[in-house]
Amino acid sequence: MHRWTLALLTAGLLATTATGCAGTTTTPGTSASSTPRTTNSAAETLRLAEQLLIKTCMEKEGHKYWIEPPRPQDVSTRFPYVVDDPAWASAHGYGTDLRRERERQVRSDPNQRYFHSVPAEARAVLVSDLNGARPQGLSARLPNGLRVTHSDQGCQATAERQLYGDLQAWFRATRVTDSLAGTRVGLVTGDKRYKAAVKVWARCMRERTYTYADPARARAAATLPQTPWPHDKEVRLASAEAACAVSSGLKSVAASLDSEYRARLQRGHPRETADLARLKREALPRARAIVAQDD
Template sequence: MRKAVIGLLLVSAVLTGCADTEHTSSHTVGLTATEAAPLTDAEQLRISDAQQRLIATCMRRQGFEFWEAERLSLAESRTLGYVLDDIGWARGYGYGSRLRAEDAAARAANPNLAYRKTLSEQRRQAYDKALDGGLDVPVISVEIPGGGTVSKQMGGCVAESEKELYGDPRAWFRAEKTSGHLRSLYVPRVLADQRFSAAQDAWSRCMKKVGYDYKDPGAARQAAIARSDRAAEPKVFEAERKLAVADATCARATDLRRIGEERERHYVAQLRDRYGDALDTYFRLQHQALDRARKIVGPRV
């Protein structure tokens, strides 16, 4: 648990292959237009950076060393959604395999993990308690859409940082996990949607014209991932880069992202009767955290 907490907080984890547009809905109730707008990558990173700053300050106040992660550039930190249509980014980074390798290396070299190992057993227990409350801290659980529950320790500097950013860390945890796991309910509907399927077919035909035979962007991405362990090799990365550029070019030509996001909003809106309160809370607390983060750290560039 400790390694996971430190790793998640200190190393950029945005290259996950899933965009945050999953939370977007044009039917939010009781929120202003600003409060209902989904955050950009840059805005979400600013919240993450602010939380690291708060945790570091808290840990040092309790007598421990704590290092914030190196802040990658905004371009290096971007998320890759299901549809990649940024041709310039694809030309420079492919599908991000080299960035993921750098991220993995940063995780392995995390100075906080190394520092914790140098502590005596007594000091290590004190460090853990300071960070996330230790073993006896209260745990909060929430049932997630699609079945199952997720749990989280609620203590230490992690909880303190979330309280400062979100006000109510328990409400934030429930809203974040509920809204995030809606993906399991609406993604199958989007993929089966006739308009989206037609756009994917058009994308596939476009790719065939330039020499690539993939049925959808996911298949193209998987082909690149299968070779990502060799991305340091110039020829392998060049092949990934060319595939990603073709992918993004065809996505632009077929308007795949716009159609996908529109159908996504359509199916998320159908879930609002049951999950609308969680979605509204998610947006409201996220914007609140952004307002507070702006007073703590500057933006990435």
């Protein structure tokens, strides 16, 4: 049975449905009152071009749409194994300050305000025009055997088709390669070399009066309680974690294992890895032209 959770604010990510599991719940975007048209990376050029194409499409359908800015990485994406940047930790701890700021931005997001300003019956039309009416037309089998699907209609699909050409290949390549990230983290944290480095890290933490067996437990202690930790307390723990990550060698071990397993997983899925690189490479000139035209 398919479940499909959609939100207007998720233009940056294709909402997907998975056979045999709960539907994907997408994450709201952040405020987009203004978006710079100059970009410093290929990834940002592609992202901005896609947003501009979505905006054009939605306006043709009679809707308003504001360009979504890049979503900042959360701490689990930035530091999947251990907080290993002492300067970042001393400023943000485990990033709860940044999360609160993102939540504030979401509440003021112009797309969200617009979505909630229209009558209820019009919201369904907005979602359909953005994401397509049904999760049909695109399909990919993930490495774990799960099949995910998405509509090949709607402004999101239209924008990606214009930008990348082969929409089915793009959907399959992005879904498969994205799924490998979680697999890679599991392989790294399950590796005996990582576990050995964590033991050294834990000894370092005990010397600093913290008795957490691994970084995941330290992070959970600071970020999961119903009563949030004071920022300075969170910073002290995260700073100790980062210092020990460097001095114990856990940072270098995790980075080495991450590269090793990334390469191994890519070799195991050569078609999707090659397709993703090719489609991005071929789309980049089109993206640059789209962004330049909007300047």
